[in-house]
Amino acid sequence: MARIKTENNLTRKEVIVAKAATLFREKGFKAASMRDLAEAVGVEAASLYNHIKSKTEILHELCFSVANRFVHKIDEVEAENTNAVNKIEKLLRFHINEMLHHYEEVYVSDREWKHLSDPYLSNFQNQRRIYRKRFAAIIETGINEHQIKSIDAPTAVLIMLHAISGIESWHRSTQKITAEELEENMISILVGGLVNR
Amino acid sequence: MARIKTENNLTRKEVIVAKAATLFREKGFKAASMRDLAEAVGVEAASLYNHIKSKTEILHELCFSVANRFVHKIDEVEAENTNAVNKIEKLLRFHINEMLHHYEEVYVSDREWKHLSDPYLSNFQNQRRIYRKRFAAIIETGINEHQIKSIDAPTAVLIMLHAISGIESWHRSTQKITAEELEENMISILVGGLVNR
DNA sequence: ATAATATACTAACGAATGTTAGCGATGTTT
DNA sequence: AAACATCGCTAACATTCGTTAGTATATTAT
Numbered sequence: 001m002a003r004i005k006t007e008n009n010l011t012r013k014e015v016i017v018a019k020a021a022t023l024f025r026e027k028g029f030k031a032a033s034m035r036d037l038a039e040a041v042g043v044e045a046a047s048l049y050n051h052i053k054s055k056t057e058i059l060h061e062l063c064f065s066v067a068n069r070f071v072h073k074i075d076e077v078e079a080e081n082t083n084a085v086n087k088i089e090k091l092l093r094f095h096i097n098e099m100l101h102h103y104e105e106v107y108v109s110d111r112e113w114k115h116l117s118d119p120y121l122s123n124f125q126n127q128r129r130i131y132r133k134r135f136a137a138i139i140e141t142g143i144n145e146h147q148i149k150s151i152d153a154p155t156a157v158l159i160m161l162h163a164i165s166g167i168e169s170w171h172r173s174t175q176k177i178t179a180e181e182l183e184e185n186m187i188s189i190l191v192g193g194l195v196n197r
Numbered sequence: 198m199a200r201i202k203t204e205n206n207l208t209r210k211e212v213i214v215a216k217a218a219t220l221f222r223e224k225g226f227k228a229a230s231m232r233d234l235a236e237a238v239g240v241e242a243a244s245l246y247n248h249i250k251s252k253t254e255i256l257h258e259l260c261f262s263v264a265n266r267f268v269h270k271i272d273e274v275e276a277e278n279t280n281a282v283n284k285i286e287k288l289l290r291f292h293i294n295e296m297l298h299h300y301e302e303v304y305v306s307d308r309e310w311k312h313l314s315d316p317y318l319s320n321f322q323n324q325r326r327i328y329r330k331r332f333a334a335i336i337e338t339g340i341n342e343h344q345i346k347s348i349d350a351p352t353a354v355l356i357m358l359h360a361i362s363g364i365e366s367w368h369r370s371t372q373k374i375t376a377e378e379l380e381e382n383m384i385s386i387l388v389g390g391l392v393n394r
Numbered sequence: 395a396t397a398a399t400a401t402a403c404t405a406a407c408g409a410a411t412g413t414t415a416g417c418g419a420t421g422t423t424t
Numbered sequence: 425a426a427a428c429a430t431c432g433c434t435a436a437c438a439t440t441c442g443t444t445a446g447t448a449t450a451t452t453a454t
Contacts, residue, residue: 111308152374160360182352193390194390
């Protein structure tokens with residue numbers, strides 16, 4: 001009877017959720033079975049239920065831990081005393097680094113939230129909608145102050161956010177530029193596409 | 198015994214595939230069941246098999262019909278006698294319009310291709326990889342001719358393609374700007390992010 | 395050492411899945 | 425009208441799914 005190995009002060013639940021993130025990213029939430037997850041963790045499927053309530057609970061944990069980090073960040077950025085373009089750049093760099101260093105979680109949260117069930121589903125969608133509105137509001141400010149060219153702010157937001165989710169492809173590619181280079185390239189293209197010249 | 202209704206010269210198979218595209222987009226390939234699809238088509242699940250070989254075959258049809266359209270387009274654009282920025286703009290506009298007018302198919306092809314099985318899977322991945330290389334090559338040309346700023350071309354490609362997939366959110370949003378406005382906004386931001394000033 | 399708790403196991407469940415077989419009804423061609 | 429192909433139906437199949445119950449073992453606290 002081999003116990004789930006815990007390292008770095010992680011609870012067994014956290015180990016399971018972390019392995020699940022990898023699995024959900026690779027196969028998708030629906031296609032990844034609890035038996036798959038059990039094997040990845042090194043245990044029988046039924047044993048997982050000593051640590052988690054359900055498969056969906058794992059998805060909750062992943063989606064909301066990611067969402068909360070972004071909300072916390074935009075709280076911080078909004079409060080800063082700087083111009084709109086700076087704020088946007090900070091948000092973008094945060095998104096990029098989240099995608100670089102918490103790839104599995106962020107990716108799963110982005111692509112698999114549809115499989116949440118109410119009330120978590122509506123909750124998540126609400127948070128997402130509000131986040132995007134706040135992001136758009138910063139862009140609007142930049143437009144009004146003529147730092148940013150006159151574009152539709154919600155459209156700009158969806159371009160930015162989806163563009164960053166492209167880092168998925170970078171992770172899988174064989175000939176990678178470094179993470180730093182990637183970050184600078186993305187900022188150059190995305191911010192460059194917004195600003196007035 | 199109600200037959201599958203065919204309109205506009207569509208075969209029954211094409212009706213099934215079209216309905217499947219909607220369903221796969223809404224629920225994901227794995228979560229959408231053949232019984233769901235049957236209901237959407239107005240028939241029993243077993244009856245579908247008079248027209249299609251398997252659930253996976255439907256996914257093949259969707260993925261490759263989309264992929265073929267993009268390959269065909271880049272063939273056309275590469276052959277044109279114009280500069281790199283123009284070529285990129287044409288490709289982007291094509292992507293945007295595909296996403297606007299063949300939303301279901303393009304979205305499914307983009308997100309669900311992982312569930313293809315070999316040899317179709319490797320085939321699809323190859324086509325995708327080659328397409329992106331050709332796109333990157335056009336960007337490289339623009340960089341060498343100093344129309345485009347000095348960036349990593351593969352990174353630029355993944356930003357462009359993923360940004361466009363954000364049109365998904367536009368489709369679902371309630372207060373939409375028009376399709377034409379969306380197209381112009383996207384082109385402005387994306388091309389604006391590339392060009393040298 | 396003993397008791398208590400945490401964790402893993404085996405076995406099994408009901409439900410849902412993709413798919414096949416066989417039959418009858420419908421539509422088309424001769 | 426007869427022959428034939430097309431199409432949809434019911435019934436059923438083998439798997440796989442998430443999850444639960446009950447039990448055994450390992451760890452921790454007393």
